[in-house]
Amino acid sequence: MADVAMHPALTGPRGAKPRRLLSPRNIVLYGTLIVVCMYYILPLWVMIMTSLKGMPEVRLGNIFAPPVEITFQPWVKAWSEACTGLNCDGLSRGFWNSVVITVPSVVVSILIASINGYALVNWRFRGSEVFFTILIFGSFIPYQVMLYPIVIGLREIGLYGSLWGLVIVHTIFGMPILTLLFRNYFSSVPEELFKAARVDGAGFWGIYFQIMLPMSLPIFVVALILQVTGIWNDFLFGVVFTKPELYPMTVQLNNIVNSVQGVKEYNVNMAATLLTGLVPLIVYFVSGKLFVRGIAAGAVKG
Amino acid sequence: MGNSIEVKDLTLNFGSVSVLKNLNIDVQEGEFVVLLGPSGCGKSTLLNCLAGLLDISDGQIWIKGKNVTWAEPSERGIGMVFQSYALYPQMTVRGNLSFGLKNAKVPQAEIDKRIARAAEILQIQPLLDRKPAALSGGQRQRVAIGRALVRDVDVFLFDEPLSNLDAKLRSELRVEIKRLHNALGNTMVYVTHDQIEALTLADRIAVMKGGVIQQLAAPLEIYNRPSNLFVAGFLGSPSMNFLKGKTVDGGRAFQFGSTKIDLAGYEGGAVLERDQAILGVRPEHITVSTSPVSGPSMPAEVEIDEHLGADSLLWLKAEGTNMSVRVPVEGRLPPGTKVHLGLDIPKASLFDAKTEQRI
Numbered sequence: 001m002a003d004v005a006m007h008p009a010l011t012g013p014r015g016a017k018p019r020r021l022l023s024p025r026n027i028v029l030y031g032t033l034i035v036v037c038m039y040y041i042l043p044l045w046v047m048i049m050t051s052l053k054g055m056p057e058v059r060l061g062n063i064f065a066p067p068v069e070i071t072f073q074p075w076v077k078a079w080s081e082a083c084t085g086l087n088c089d090g091l092s093r094g095f096w097n098s099v100v101i102t103v104p105s106v107v108v109s110i111l112i113a114s115i116n117g118y119a120l121v122n123w124r125f126r127g128s129e130v131f132f133t134i135l136i137f138g139s140f141i142p143y144q145v146m147l148y149p150i151v152i153g154l155r156e157i158g159l160y161g162s163l164w165g166l167v168i169v170h171t172i173f174g175m176p177i178l179t180l181l182f183r184n185y186f187s188s189v190p191e192e193l194f195k196a197a198r199v200d201g202a203g204f205w206g207i208y209f210q211i212m213l214p215m216s217l218p219i220f221v222v223a224l225i226l227q228v229t230g231i232w233n234d235f236l237f238g239v240v241f242t243k244p245e246l247y248p249m250t251v252q253l254n255n256i257v258n259s260v261q262g263v264k265e266y267n268v269n270m271a272a273t274l275l276t277g278l279v280p281l282i283v284y285f286v287s288g289k290l291f292v293r294g295i296a297a298g299a300v301k302g
Numbered sequence: 303m304g305n306s307i308e309v310k311d312l313t314l315n316f317g318s319v320s321v322l323k324n325l326n327i328d329v330q331e332g333e334f335v336v337l338l339g340p341s342g343c344g345k346s347t348l349l350n351c352l353a354g355l356l357d358i359s360d361g362q363i364w365i366k367g368k369n370v371t372w373a374e375p376s377e378r379g380i381g382m383v384f385q386s387y388a389l390y391p392q393m394t395v396r397g398n399l400s401f402g403l404k405n406a407k408v409p410q411a412e413i414d415k416r417i418a419r420a421a422e423i424l425q426i427q428p429l430l431d432r433k434p435a436a437l438s439g440g441q442r443q444r445v446a447i448g449r450a451l452v453r454d455v456d457v458f459l460f461d462e463p464l465s466n467l468d469a470k471l472r473s474e475l476r477v478e479i480k481r482l483h484n485a486l487g488n489t490m491v492y493v494t495h496d497q498i499e500a501l502t503l504a505d506r507i508a509v510m511k512g513g514v515i516q517q518l519a520a521p522l523e524i525y526n527r528p529s530n531l532f533v534a535g536f537l538g539s540p541s542m543n544f545l546k547g548k549t550v551d552g553g554r555a556f557q558f559g560s561t562k563i564d565l566a567g568y569e570g571g572a573v574l575e576r577d578q579a580i581l582g583v584r585p586e587h588i589t590v591s592t593s594p595v596s597g598p599s600m601p602a603e604v605e606i607d608e609h610l611g612a613d614s615l616l617w618l619k620a621e622g623t624n625m626s627v628r629v630p631v632e633g634r635l636p637p638g639t640k641v642h643l644g645l646d647i648p649k650a651s652l653f654d655a656k657t658e659q660r661i
Contacts (some may be wrong), residue, residue, distance in 0.1 A: 192388035192461075195355050196449070200402030201376030210401070214392040 051075065051270035058266050074267035078275055082268055084255035087245070091272055094252030098232055098279075100163050101248055105170035106227040110220065113175055117182025118208055122194050132183070139176035147240055154241065161243045169241060170231050178223055185219040186212060221290040229280040249276050304367065306331040306457060306489035307352065312361035314344075314351060314513075321347050322513045325361070329491060331456075334483050336500040337493045339510035340536070345493045348510070349459050352491060353382050366456055376406070378457075381450025385462040387442040389434035395445050396430045399452050413452075420451040423482070440471045447482070460492040464499065476502060497537050501525065509533045526649065527569075531658040534582050534651055540615065543588070543625045545581040546655065549573050556581050556652070559621030561600040567648040570661050578655035585628040587646040590616060590635070595644040604639045618643070 020026075046063050051074050053067040080090040087093060119125075120132050150169060151160060159165035189212065197207045238248040247255070253276045257269045284291070307329040314322040322344050329335045337345040350356040352363060354375035362371045370378045389398050396417060403413045421427045424444045434442055443463055450458050460479075464472045480503055483490055494500055500507050501521045508518045509532075517529040528534035534542050547558040549565070553573030556563040558581065565573060589595070602620035609615075614634045616627045620643065627643065635641065652661045 190386050190388060192384040192386050193390065195350075195353075195375075196382065196384060196388040197390070197401075198355060199353060199375045199380065199382045200449070200453075201374075201405035202401070206405060211390055 047270045047274055051267050051274060053267050055263075055265065055267060074265070074271040075275070077265075078256070078268045078272035082256045082272065084244075084247075084252050084259070091249060091252055091256070091275055093245075094247055094249035095275075097163065097242075097246055098249040101166050101170070101238075102228060102231045105167045105174070105231050106224065108167070109171040109174040109178060109227055110223045112171070113178030113223065114182045114213075114216075114220070115208065116175070116179040117184075117186050118212055119204075120179070120183045121186040121189075122191075122207070123204065132179070135176050135179055137176075139180075143173070143236060147236075151240065160241065161246070163242065163246055166237060166241045166248075169237050170234070173237075174227055174230070178227070181223060181226075182216075182219060185216055189215060218290050218293045221287050225283055225287060225291050228283050232279050304331055305329065305364075306333065306366060307491065308362075308364040309348075309352070310362040310364070312348075312351060312363065313359050314347065314356065315359045320513060322351070322358075325513070325515060327508060327515060327518065329489055331489055332487045334490045334492065334503055334505045336504035336507045337491065337510055338497065338500040338507050338536075339495065341495060343510040344513040345495075345510050346461055347513075349461050349491060349493050352378075352457075353380055353459050354378050376402070379455045380457045380459055381453045381455045382459040383443070383446045383450050383461065383463045385465050387434070387439075387446045387466070389442055389445055389449075391434055394431050394433055395426065395437070395448075398434070398445060399430075399448055402449065402453055416452040416454065417448075420448040423451065423485070424448050439467050440475060443467065443475060447479075451486075456489055458488050458490045460490065460494075462493055462495070465494070465496070472499075479503065497539070501537075509536060511536075527660070528582075528651055529660050531580065531582075531653050534653070534660075538584055540585055540626045542582045542584050542651070543623075545583070545621075545623060545625075547579060547581065548577045549575055549579045549652075551575075558600065561621060563598045563600060563645060563647075565598075565647055565652070568650065568652060569648055570652060573652060573661055576654060576661075579661070580653040580655050582651040582653060583645050584649070585615065585626045587649045588625075588627045589644040589646075590618075590627055590629055590633060591642050591644065592635070592639065593642065595642050598645045598647050599642050600645070602641055602643050604635050604637050604641060606637060607634050609634065 042064075049066055050058060050063065052070050052072070054069065054071050054073065057068060078091055080092050081088060082090045116135075120128055154160040154165040154169075159168065193211065194207060197211050202210060232248075233250060234248070235250045235254065238251045242248070242251075253272050256272050305328045307327075309325060309327045312322055312325040313320070325348065327335075337348060339345045347356065351358050352365075354370065354373060354377075358371070362369060364370065365378055365380065368379075375382075389395075390401060393401065399417045399420060400413050403416065408416075417430070421430060424447060426441065426444050426448060429437060429441055429445070434445070437445065443466075446463070463479075464475055467475065476499055479490075479492075483503075492499075492503060504521050506518060507521050507524050509516045509524065511532050517524055517533045519527075519529075524533060525537055528537065528542075531544070535544070545556075545558045547556055549555070550557045550562070553575055554565055556565055556579065563581070600620055602618040602625065604616055604618050605624075606617040607614055608617070609631065612631075614629050614631055616629055616633075616635065618625050618627060618641070625643070653659065654661055
């Protein structure tokens with residue numbers, strides 16, 4: 001002890017500052033996080049549990065309780081047997097319709113929008129700023145205003161009521177936001193890179209495919225997610241521009257869940273809803289990391 | 303030797319803003335010309351016009367006796383090196399070097415040969431299969447130079463190639479660029495705002511300001527005989543001392559406050575009597591003495607002395623004007639010392655204060 005008294009410097013605090021686990025700050029922080037998590041998880045929990053129960057068990061009304069007897073029958077029924085109108089082949093028909101709508105819409109809109117963005121940044125032409133402004137203005141016009149004119153337009157070119165008509169509509173409506181996204185991303189690519197490629201003799205397409213495309217994977221993933229989820233979840237255009245045999249999955253889900261005849265089969269409804277939400281969910285989970293990187297990269301410059 | 307680059311009456315307007323004004327410059331074959339000026343003076347813009355990356359509003363550009371005014375960058379016979387290196391990040395060094403050649407449909411055997419030669423000259427053989435992200439700044443700039451080299455062109459354009467490097471690397475690569483120029487004998491046009499780079503590299507320097515070439519001459523000529531006030535003030539660190547006064551005695555002397563300075567030996571035009579003139583003397587062309595000196599001189603008082611290692615700078619006040627003088631280390635004097643400054647008139651510059659032109 002005498003030694004320590006002689007060296008007061010040794011008795012004071014030293015090293016890393018201790019951190020208390022149950023500090024007020026931590027309690028508030030983690031408490032809030034847990035409450036918010038519960039808020040989002042509970043509905044999902046109810047849906048999954050209900051979809052795995054048989055009807056007698058559903059009628060007991062214990063919506064939070066796990067199933068006593070697990071059955072996958074509601075899932076099978078939702079997928080292949082549930083009736084909407086005259087068709088009794090379940091959601092599978094809507095699923096394939098949605099696939100046929102989503103894939104070409106996503107591919108075509110991303111392709112055109114990325115070329116738009118690239119041209120607007122690197123190949124400025126007379127009136128390119130005006131063109132861009134008009135395009136962006138398009139994203140502020142409510143869809144409802146456009147519905148009837150588009151119906152007439154599609155009818156005139158003979159595509160009303162077909163999947164291809166819907167593909168065209170989705171491609172056009174995705175254009176403003178996607179072009180903005182790509183334009184912002186490409187304007188963050190150093191201009192000197194583009195100049196160097198021109199000195200190296202690459203043209204419009206050469207620079208796009210060989211220089212710009214390989215550099216912009218993250219923003220393509222962002223566009224992919226935005227478009228897949230947006231188009232997959234679309235209800236309004238699907239119900240307006242197609243006919244019952246061609247309804248996308250969302251419209252069919254609505255028709256199954258909201259059918260007024262017979263008993264309400266909550267377990268089938270829950271299974272159908274989960275099935276419909278599965279595609280966007282999978283897309284998110286698979287590409288989540290790239291999504292965050294791309295959003296961060298595309299958002300910076302205006 | 304003929305002209306490698308001829309720029310005739312080049313004008314460039316962005317909307318109503320005139321960026322380059324009626325610019326003329328001839329660059330001889332094998333010459334190293336540096337475009338020097340403060341930011342916004344149009345030097346990089348001029349280089350981009352030469353490269354064909356900007357469409358000009360009026361005038362002509364000739365490279366190697368061909369009118370390339372409307373030609374694409376790749377058709378002009380130029381190679382370009384950028385400040386940010388501008389290497390294609392997804393390609394290896396080899397891919398970067400061969401990109402332009404593949405676009406020009408050069409046969410693979412020839413591509414390999416040219417890459418091998420460029421890699422040997424720039425000593426980047428071990429880096430050929432790496433991506434740019436795995437290279438240091440100096441290595442990246444070597445690769446960027448290599449990309450111009452493999453194009454086998456007569457004219458190299460450099461757009462501030464060393465500005466992104468640290469001081470040590472910058473001086474190393476500067477020497478290397480000079481060596482490259484000596485070895486290859488290409489015409490080189492080099493943009494910089496760094497006067498050391500300009501003075502050391504150039505055969506001729508074009509000092510630019512406001513889209514106009516102020517003076518185009520050999521480095522020492524520009525340094526010793528600047529054609530106007532701007533050029534005089536821009537080159538040299540610390541910059542030239544400017545003494546505001548008038549010329550008297552039929553142009554044989556300069557009246558600075560109460561001091562009369564004899565102009566005998568001044569090299570320039572007819573001085574005449576002007577009631578507004580500026581005498582410019584570089585800090586190293588002034589001697590400091592505590593006792594009166596013979597020849598043109600003036601009294602002053604030391605305010606601050608700074609030691610720079612190799613020599614010292616004295617900051618003085620003479621007739622109410624701040625001046626700097628470069629002196630040897632042993633010539634340092636404490637602040638407050640009254641001194642006499644001896645001026646080297648043959649090396650001084652005299653300007654008309656109204657036109658700002660050299661007399």
